[in-house]
Amino acid sequence: MAHTPRVGDPAFALDLPTLGGGRVALTDLRGRPVLVSFLRHAG
Numbered sequence: 001m002a003h004t005p006r007v008g009d010p011a012f013a014l015d016l017p018t019l020g021g022g023r024v025a026l027t028d029l030r031g032r033p034v035l036v037s038f039l040r041h042a043g
Helices: none
Strands: 015-017 023-025
Antiparallel strands (some): 015 023
16 A cells, blocks of 8 residues: 655655756755646647
């Protein structure tokens, strides 16, 4: 069964492409506020 995250839990590992063609890992942003937005694209 999957663990449901709670406020204060560490974020899970995440590495995603950027709009500029690079990549960013959530760990690169540690200590900074982060908003992750998942957009669906037609394709």
